[in-house]
Amino acid sequence: MAHGAEHTEQEHGLRPMQYVAIGAGLAVITIIELWISYADLGSLMVPLLLGLSAFKFVVVVGWFMHLRFDHRLYTQAFAASLTLGVLVTLALLTLYWGDAADSIRGYREWLNSG
Amino acid sequence: MAHAPAVAHGGAHVTSTGTENRKLLMWIFLGSECLFFGSLIATYLVFKHQVIERGIGPFPIDVTIDGKVEHGIFDIPLTSTSTFVLLMSSVTMVLAVYGAHQHRLKMMKLGLLSTMLLGLVFLGFQVYEFRTFGHEGLNLTTNMFGATFFLLTGFHGTHVGVGVLYLGSLLAASFRRNGLGRETGEHVEIAGLYWHFVDIVWIVIFTVLYLIP
Amino acid sequence: MATIAGTLAQPTQSGVWSWITTVDHKRIGVLYGVTGFSFFLWGGVLALLMRTQLAVPNGTVIESDRFSQLFTMHALTMIFLAIMPMGAGFFNYMIPLMIGARDVAFPRLNALSYWTFLGGAMILSLSFLFEAPGGGWFNYAPLSERPYSDGLGIDFYVVGLLTLGLSSLMAALNFAVTIINLRAPGMTMMRMPVFVWMTFVISILLILALPPLTVGLIQLLFDRQFGTHFFIATEGGDPLLWQHIFWIFGHPEVYILILPAMGIVSEVLPTFSRKPLFGYPAIVFSGIAIGVLSWVVWSHHMFTTGMGSVPRAVFAVNTMIIGVPTGIKVFNWLATLYGGSIRFTTAMYFAVAFIATFTIGGISGVMHASPPVDSQHQDTYFVVAHLHYVLFGGAIMGIFSGIYYWFPKMTGRFLGETLGRWHFWLLFIGMQMTFFPMHFLGIAGMPRRIYTYDDGLDWGFWNMFATIGSYVLAVSLLFFIWNFFRSMRREPSAPANPWDAPTLEWGTSSPPPEHDFDAIYTVRSREPLWYDRDHGIAAPVATGEHIHLPPPSYYPILIAIGITLLGVGALSHLAISALGGVIAFYGVWGWALEPTD
Numbered sequence: 001m002a003h004g005a006e007h008t009e010q011e012h013g014l015r016p017m018q019y020v021a022i023g024a025g026l027a028v029i030t031i032i033e034l035w036i037s038y039a040d041l042g043s044l045m046v047p048l049l050l051g052l053s054a055f056k057f058v059v060v061v062g063w064f065m066h067l068r069f070d071h072r073l074y075t076q077a078f079a080a081s082l083t084l085g086v087l088v089t090l091a092l093l094t095l096y097w098g099d100a101a102d103s104i105r106g107y108r109e110w111l112n113s114g
Numbered sequence: 115m116a117h118a119p120a121v122a123h124g125g126a127h128v129t130s131t132g133t134e135n136r137k138l139l140m141w142i143f144l145g146s147e148c149l150f151f152g153s154l155i156a157t158y159l160v161f162k163h164q165v166i167e168r169g170i171g172p173f174p175i176d177v178t179i180d181g182k183v184e185h186g187i188f189d190i191p192l193t194s195t196s197t198f199v200l201l202m203s204s205v206t207m208v209l210a211v212y213g214a215h216q217h218r219l220k221m222m223k224l225g226l227l228s229t230m231l232l233g234l235v236f237l238g239f240q241v242y243e244f245r246t247f248g249h250e251g252l253n254l255t256t257n258m259f260g261a262t263f264f265l266l267t268g269f270h271g272t273h274v275g276v277g278v279l280y281l282g283s284l285l286a287a288s289f290r291r292n293g294l295g296r297e298t299g300e301h302v303e304i305a306g307l308y309w310h311f312v313d314i315v316w317i318v319i320f321t322v323l324y325l326i327p
Numbered sequence: 328m329a330t331i332a333g334t335l336a337q338p339t340q341s342g343v344w345s346w347i348t349t350v351d352h353k354r355i356g357v358l359y360g361v362t363g364f365s366f367f368l369w370g371g372v373l374a375l376l377m378r379t380q381l382a383v384p385n386g387t388v389i390e391s392d393r394f395s396q397l398f399t400m401h402a403l404t405m406i407f408l409a410i411m412p413m414g415a416g417f418f419n420y421m422i423p424l425m426i427g428a429r430d431v432a433f434p435r436l437n438a439l440s441y442w443t444f445l446g447g448a449m450i451l452s453l454s455f456l457f458e459a460p461g462g463g464w465f466n467y468a469p470l471s472e473r474p475y476s477d478g479l480g481i482d483f484y485v486v487g488l489l490t491l492g493l494s495s496l497m498a499a500l501n502f503a504v505t506i507i508n509l510r511a512p513g514m515t516m517m518r519m520p521v522f523v524w525m526t527f528v529i530s531i532l533l534i535l536a537l538p539p540l541t542v543g544l545i546q547l548l549f550d551r552q553f554g555t556h557f558f559i560a561t562e563g564g565d566p567l568l569w570q571h572i573f574w575i576f577g578h579p580e581v582y583i584l585i586l587p588a589m590g591i592v593s594e595v596l597p598t599f600s601r602k603p604l605f606g607y608p609a610i611v612f613s614g615i616a617i618g619v620l621s622w623v624v625w626s627h628h629m630f631t632t633g634m635g636s637v638p639r640a641v642f643a644v645n646t647m648i649i650g651v652p653t654g655i656k657v658f659n660w661l662a663t664l665y666g667g668s669i670r671f672t673t674a675m676y677f678a679v680a681f682i683a684t685f686t687i688g689g690i691s692g693v694m695h696a697s698p699p700v701d702s703q704h705q706d707t708y709f710v711v712a713h714l715h716y717v718l719f720g721g722a723i724m725g726i727f728s729g730i731y732y733w734f735p736k737m738t739g740r741f742l743g744e745t746l747g748r749w750h751f752w753l754l755f756i757g758m759q760m761t762f763f764p765m766h767f768l769g770i771a772g773m774p775r776r777i778y779t780y781d782d783g784l785d786w787g788f789w790n791m792f793a794t795i796g797s798y799v800l801a802v803s804l805l806f807f808i809w810n811f812f813r814s815m816r817r818e819p820s821a822p823a824n825p826w827d828a829p830t831l832e833w834g835t836s837s838p839p840p841e842h843d844f845d846a847i848y849t850v851r852s853r854e855p856l857w858y859d860r861d862h863g864i865a866a867p868v869a870t871g872e873h874i875h876l877p878p879p880s881y882y883p884i885l886i887a888i889g890i891t892l893l894g895v896g897a898l899s900h901l902a903i904s905a906l907g908g909v910i911a912f913y914g915v916w917g918w919a920l921e922p923t924d
Binding site for chain 3: 088
Binding site: 129130131133135142143145146147149150153154157160161164165168170184223242254256257258261262263283287 | 363432433471495500503505506507509510513536537538539541543544545546549551554555556557563564565568572575758916919920
């Protein structure tokens with residue numbers, strides 16, 4: 001598709017066929033994910049699914065969004081925000097699923113008891 | 115760092131760090147969106163178990179209440195198909211960006227058009243899914259699963275819709291006499307960043323909501 | 328407003344239309360500042376009404392519902408419509424000048440964020456004509472839900488804050504990019520003035536903290552309009568979730584309010600001590616540390632909600648840790664003063680007073696970090712005292728310091744020093760009289776947000792004392808306003824650098840020309856003007872090349888009108904929203920196709 005290295009060829013990024021190949025790879029991973037969700041893999045299932053999802057995420061951000069080839073600053077800006085978003089989400093879940101959940105459950109029972 | 119900005123506003127002028135102002139703006143904005151969707155996903159997960167404890171369905175997954183099995187409402191094969199459609203739209207988007215950078219305008223326009231169409235197909239799937247759920251008795255007010263699910267996926271769908279408008283505007287503008295001007299590549303690339311971000315949010319939603327029981 | 332603002336800058340064009348279409352960061356800064364100060368006065372009037380009601384036991388000036396609206400609107404006005412926009416005024420005016428640039432990265436976006444702010448401010452304030460929100464600025468669920476607040480008040484709150492949030496997000500994105508990318512040659516990150524650094528931290532905080540608030544507000548909107556139950560416990564929702572989401576935003580917001588003042592003081596102290604800021608890296612890193620830590624302390628607002636012991640311990644420790652970088656800053660400011668040849672101008676008075684009163688507020692803040700102590704203080708006047716020491720004694724003192732400091736740069740005129748002293752001392756004394764007794768009242772058990780109290784509780788004396796103090800405060804502001812108009816009637820007399828200050832904004836004329844700098848500086852030090860002076864380096868000379876300025880545009884105000892109508896429609900009739908949507912969409916198209924070269 002790309003006819004050799006034209007003078008407008010970007011110094012970074014891939015050629016069209018490579019992008020298509022990456023897209024095909026992502027589709028295959030999605031099919032594997034689908035298979036995992038039906039197969040009985042026990043405690044392996046959640047980490048596997050999260051891992052594959054993270055892998056797809058990184059591939060799209062790194063190659064499709066050019067972070068892999070672009071200025072470091074973009075990566076830093078996005079990675080920092082993403083990390084914060086994940087941490088805040090996890091902190092909130094810890095508060096709800098951990099120690100705090102008991103208090104909330106107690107409160108709800110108290111409410112329901114009238 | 116050695117060069118002064120000759121002109122003090124947006125565009126592909128020389129900047130302190132060598133990054134493009136508009137692109138940097140988009141990346142920081144996408145960072146902000148991480149927190150937006152993070153909060154929505156957190157809300158969904160907070161209520162996930164509690165919905166089952168309360169026992170008012172429909173539920174996302176199969177649940178046994180008083181010995182009776184309530185079937186989960188998610189249609190995984192259907193959602194997998196729409197996930198595939200959105201994933202493919204990222205491929206066409208990246209080809210549009212490539213075309214814009216290489217001044218291959220036909221490739222760019224074709225890429226933009228197919229990305230828009232794939233986005234619309236995805237939205238069609240979502241409308242179908244929402245309607246089916248509605249028929250099975252799940253709406254915003256049924257239970258917390260309904261509220262958090264529709265809010266999260268609804269806002270994702272809104273982002274896809276905005277993206278379609280965004281790409282459509284670029285496509286329409288590219289047919290003007292001067293096209294998208296000197297900064298064609300930059301404009302399409304930034305729109306692409308937005309589109310891919312909407313895609314990766316769906317990658318997370320697909321796993322966290324649909325696949326993990 | 329335009330006429331007052333018109334005298335503040337030195338426009339090459341004048342008239343209302345030139346202000347409406349301006350994309351000049353200096354004019355937008357002036358608009359922000361004047362609007363913010365007007366709302367500061369309005370919020371003060373609300374406070375005076377409340378203090379009048381509370382002056383004596385069983386007061387009868389205001390009844391209870393109205394009182395709830397007053398304290399809610401007082402907080403919302405002061406936080407979102409006064410302190411934040413006054414800070415934004417300084418960002419707009421000063422940041423490009425301080426980094427040696429000719430404008431912000433996105434001039435039209437800058438205008439759009441101001442006009443959107445004005446729209447949101449109008450929505451929030453005009454609620455008084457219908458029904459003002461009365462649920463506190465934190466608007467706790469389930470009180471904010473339909474079954475308990477049926478009127479329009481909470482809807483005004485939701486729509487107003489969504490609009491203001493959008494405005495802040497646009498401004499913050501703009502300033503983050505501006506500071507990263509538009510610095511003059513040689514202006515490395517570690518040579519930036521502390522005020523620029525603090526603006527940078529605030530921008531990042533806003534960009535990351537506003538989305539959670541947006542989500543919470545949308546959930547509340549859905550609860551009220553579409554019958555979901557996010558925050559209603561009896562229907563499966565959870566009121567605590569609102570508290571978590573609100574404070575995930577709310578605590579960074581507290582630092583968004585105070586960091587501009589810290590930045591201003593870090594500029595004023597070195598200038599009037601005639602020596603460089605002591606421990607510049609420590610102050611910068613403390614500011615960053617505060618920004619990071621502000622994300623892990625939110626639940627200290629929720630110690631009494633029964634979170635469990637481990638979360639309480641974690642958030643207590645985090646809260647105590649965030650006191651450390653704050654303390655580092657205080658000691659660095661003191662060390663900056665030490666051994667300096669100090670000039671006590673009014674700006675300096677305010678800066679020094681900032682250190683003292685802010686420290687008092689900071690120390691009572693560390694007290695609340697301990698959950699058992701907080702259980703006693705929660706919802707008493709002790710907390711009211713604490714937050715006013717930080718926000719009035721901190722943020723407002725810092726902003727006044729900045730006004731006196733930068734007034735010559737912005738107008739070419741000086742504010743009167745004698746009237747300035749009257750202003751300062753009355754404000755300082757009034758502030759202590761108003762807020763210090765609230766510590767006593769809180770310890771004596773007086774709850775916050777009560778609209779009256781009984782005679783036998785022994786709270787009468789200190790309440791009367793505080794009320795008198797609040798009137799002294801009001802009088803001090805009259806001196807400031809007098810001072811302002813008196814100065815504005817005079818001929819401009821300020822030279823480029825009247826204080827012999829070290830930073831770049833003083834390297835151009837007062838007020839600056841529309842293009843800011845005739846020639847771009849090359850920065851060789853953290854104190855560029857002092858370095859050039861001491862090394863005999865002359866200011867750069869204009870090369871005569873054409874300086875491109877972005878043309879004025881009416882699309883920002885058009886889009887802002889569209890956004891405002893979208894919000895107004897959500898409060899009244901959806902047809903108005905549709906109209907707003909069309910206007911905004913048309914505006915975005917016109918904006919995108921408008922030539923900027």
